[in-house]
Amino acid sequence: MIxxxxxxxxxxxxxxxxxxxxxxxxxxxxxxxxxxxxxxxHHRIWFGSDEDGIRIYPEEYEELISDLLNLLGxxxxxxxxxxIIFTAVLRHKYGINSIEAxxxxxxxxxxxxxxxxADKIFDPTPFINEARIKYGIIGEKVAIDLLKGxxxxxxxxxxxxxxxxxxxxxxxxxxxxxxxxxxxxxxTFLDQRYIDYLSVNFDKINNMNWRKFEGLTAEFxxxxxxxxxxxxxxxxxxxxxxxxxxDPSLAGPPTILIQCKRYKKTIEQxxxxxxxxxxxxxxxxxxxxxxxxxxxxxxKEVCNARSYPIQEVNKTTLRKWxxxxxxxxxxxxxxx
Numbered sequence: 021m022i023x024x025x026x027x028x029x030x031x032x033x034x035x036x037x038x039x040x041x042x043x044x045x046x047x048x049x050x051x052x053x054x055x056x057x058x059x060x061x062h063h064r065i066w067f068g069s070d071e072d073g074i075r076i077y078p079e080e081y082e083e084l085i086s087d088l089l090n091l092l093g094x095x096x097x098x099x100x101x102x103x104i105i106f107t108a109v110l111r112h113k114y115g116i117n118s119i120e121a122x123x124x125x126x127x128x129x130x131x132x133x134x135x136x137x138a139d140k141i142f143d144p145t146p147f148i149n150e151a152r153i154k155y156g157i158i159g160e161k162v163a164i165d166l167l168k169g170x171x172x173x174x175x176x177x178x179x180x181x182x183x184x185x186x187x188x189x190x191x192x193x194x195x196x197x198x199x200x201x202x203x204x205x206x207x208t209f210l211d212q213r214y215i216d217y218l219s220v221n222f223d224k225i226n227n228m229n230w231r232k233f234e235g236l237t238a239e240f241x242x243x244x245x246x247x248x249x250x251x252x253x254x255x256x257x258x259x260x261x262x263x264x265x266x267d268p269s270l271a272g273p274p275t276i277l278i279q280c281k282r283y284k285k286t287i288e289q290x291x292x293x294x295x296x297x298x299x300x301x302x303x304x305x306x307x308x309x310x311x312x313x314x315x316x317x318x319x320k321e322v323c324n325a326r327s328y329p330i331q332e333v334n335k336t337t338l339r340k341w342x343x344x345x346x347x348x349x350x351x352x353x354x355x356x
Contacts, residue, residue: 025077031070040085040178045094046187046206047213053193057091057221085178093216093346094184095176106169110162123162127151131166193217196224200231200253208242209250210235212345219346222339226284226312233282234260237310237333240341246275259298273303278310286316287332296328308333 034051042048058066062084065076089095107128114120134147144167151163174182188205191213195201204211210232218225218236225233231253238250238261247264261278264271279295281287287309295307307330309315314334315323323330333341 025075026081027073027075029070030065030068030072030074033065033074033076034070037084037088041088041092042190043181043187044085044175044183045089045092045213046185046190047092047094047217048190048192049092050194054088057088059087059091062087081178082176086176089176091220092213093218093220094213095172106173107166110165110169113165119158120162120165123155123159124166127155127159127162127166130154131163131170135170196228196232198229200229202231202235202250207239209238209248215239215342215345219342222335222342225335225338226282228282230280230282233310233312234280236338236342237261237278237280240345241276241278243345247271249274258294275304276306276308277302277304278308281309281311281313283311283313286313287311287319288316289319289322292319292322292328292330295330296326299329305329307331310338312338 034054038049038051038054055066065074065080065084068074086095107124111121111124114124130150131147134144134150144163147167148160148163152160155162171184174180175184191204191211196214196217202209206212207215214228214232215236218228228236234250234253238248241261241263242248247266247268249262249268251260251262258279259277260280261276262268262274263276263278265275268274277295277299279291281291291309292315295309298304299307307328309330310333312335315332322328
């Protein structure tokens, strides 16, 4: 089948693309922020005068939307664009001669029959149950994979209004870097959309707002089942986060005191000593310094020589934390 090119001026295409990404990902970007992440293969489309007329094929535009959603962490980085038939992707994943590939020939018609009868917001349980009853556990697995593939296909398509999450607002990407506000509908201390963005743009953690960095740390511990109290931010007495294993109204002193340092320079021993003094004052057994840098040699020496129960969380562990928060992984603590 031959695709017909779409003729449009660049300015209109950029506005339309911004609206689609904002709607699908729930994240608003400025033109400069789009330019910062734009893959080279799309530069012909994106850069130039707004008044220029350009010709773009539908599948080329689908790839653009797919790539941008991937680069914002809204979708899996290896998931195909909507221009690739999701059933073909599954067959390739299973292998031509696999049991799953053979079952697909029977289950795909069930799936499309289910879609014809489904409402705009549908419950896939009857389809999954039917596949399991007719074809057993493997049939159920194929049914679930079909649903995931269809969901990805619809979400990535620029031609549909379908999206995975019905966002109640649009978070502005710039606020990750300039705003101290932590209030969000999609998390307790840091918006899920920022976590997803950082999962594929981890180097940007160096530039995020200091308060958002505290929020990121607090969010991780809260999701691991701890009770978390974040300081006021400014004038909080030096302790950024207090963490309890049990309800603090019943448990007494915190389990961990946390100092967050979004630094480029290394953490000097004066910060370590101050944290330990606070631990002694509040009768807290563990201290944590969460940083985009690392402890200086002298700071490490102080911890070792004086047996301070203080640990460092650096970029390596932070990256793992973000991956844990992005996906439904099992818990991970201090990179272990």
